[in-house]
Amino acid sequence: MNRGFSRTTGGKPLSSLNIRRQRAERRFRRIGLFGVGLALASVLFLLGTIFSSGYSAFWRLHFAVDIDFDPVLMNVSSDPSLEELRDVNYLALFRKNLERSYPEVKGRSERRKLAQMFSESVPDILESLVISNPSLVGSKQRIWVLSSSSAEMIYKGAAPRDIEETRRVLTDQQLTWLDQWQGENLTRTRFNFRFFTSGPSRSPELAGLGGAIVGSALTLLVTLLISFPMGVAAAIYLEEYAPKNRVSEIIEVNINNLAAVPSIIFGLLGLAVLLNVFGLPRGTPLVGGMVLSLMTLPTIIIASRAALKAVPPSIRDGALAMGASPMQTIFHHVLPLAMPGILTGTIIGLAQALGETAPLLMIGMFAFVADTPSGILDQASSLPVQIYLWAESSERGYVELTAAAIMIILVFLVFMNLLAVFLRKKFERRW
């Protein structure tokens, strides 16, 4: 058949065009699918790594020790007062008890190695036990205490075991003790409540996120209180009142630009203005919240303006024609309809603020704050800064803590996003 002819009549060539088009279509779809798959795989890989290295932080290894609360060892009378009990050297009590339980361990360095199997917190644990229950004095108790981080890492398999002694976190002798205790059922693992309640610590087994969570919550509260009313008010003014002219155009462009400014710049601004000019207290949730609200404001303003713009003008006309003042129109009709969008924008903005590290580092929220902050004027840490600090620490025990803290912050972020979806669904009205 004459191909030239069929091309002009559009029989065969058209179908070949069809085939080419369908092929292109399929190719395009495959590229899109590949992109989605790649994104999904990276997220899963990320979550997988974090989970696999972090889940173990929620469990802590405990060892059983027999403690004889002998008044002679404690150097107190047989019926001691609280004052006396506070003055006891519990470290010495613990060491002497270890000597009694393990008489075969001789020599200072051997004994120190044995003591190093346990957490540094053991004397504190003993003290609080005795103070809360003074009748323990004179009795013998089997007490479960935290293991040291090194022993725990070997136990959990997070630190390699089958390498030469000098590079291992435990010595051969310590390894033998660990295996021996495991055989005698002197080990157990328990849920790590401390992780959620205590502050940072030099010892990984004692470190927790409590202070950072409270610090982040206080910071976010300040951010919310500043940026939500200001952002919504600005959006209402720009959308409902401001004349459309050159000035309002410039303002709009600037707000959009503000949303794209790197967050560390806001931190520098906070350092230069809030701390140096106004002399606000350094490293506090107040200053952190103020800096983060600068960052959140544009997000809230843009989202709120979009939500206000989406309210049909017929509703405004109806209210105005009924004789409602512009303010009544906004508060009775426009704002309730725009609220779901505004709330969603606010929560997304706050979620961004929750994960922000750089500006908080600039204004000094990186200090080692052992206490949980009790107000917005106390020095505080925050979740992302805590993650940053732990990630920098060289001790092996902090690796799982870092991953666990990332899991916690992810949980908070997911929760906030779900809240945004929930609020939107709940308050969404159709008209």
Place this chain on the structure above:
Amino acid sequence: MIEISPPSKKSEKNFTTRLESVDEFDRVETVGEMFVDRPKVSCLGVSVHYGDKQALFNINLDLGRNEVLALIGPSGCGKTTFLRCINRMNDTIEGCRVDGEIKIEGAEINHSDADVVSLRSKVGMVFQKPNPFPKSIFDNIAYGPRIHGLSGPKNELDDIVETALKRAGLWEEVSDRLHTPATGLSGGQQQRLCIARAIAVNPEVILMDEPCSALDPIATARIEELIDDLREKFTIAIVTHSMHQAARVSQRTAYFHMGHLVEVGVTDQMFTNPRQRLTEDYITGRFG
């Protein structure tokens, strides 16, 4: 009587040029009875500009008591703009300037100490598209009385709502679901709800901007009946694109063309015997 000539653009163009040649285009003299005795609303020399563009040229028109005035004319001729002058809804449009004198019961509404809120409680408005608030039926009606402080105790508000719904002929249909969302009503019911909402504050004038353009013929007929009933208490100005509607509901009709008020007359006379060629062309369907 009616010339058979190719309709639409050509004749319109011819006419425009004729008008221009006869008179200066921005000084069209209105023909007919634009003034009445003891007017409710009187407009003298009203001109409206949107930015640089002039939308209304020197309109003189009265709204009589207990009368329905129909405003007709091709799209973009300024009917709605004129309507929105009377309750100052043009204030909400940026760059809009209204000149001239508009008086309600002799009081100038654009006067510097005239209050727009009390004006709008005296002049209600019904829009082209039914726009009930996304609240309950009861709250829709009660909104006006609430913000204007017309309602005292709760049962008084109930009475106001019931009266307004009865007057709008909606009471029978919705009395058992006053607290369900108003957006669940049909289009025609929504529009009657909007009328009920407007009359709940006891206005003196009701402005209607093509109230039936989004409705089916049955709903339209109901609204037209309603307009006829409402005439007993209110002064009504209605913008409409339907010549039949204008003929059915109104006593006087005003014909607007490109921002000019061309002719005003008693409706019957206007539709049978228009005095202006432009009016005749429009109502016989030659353009528009």
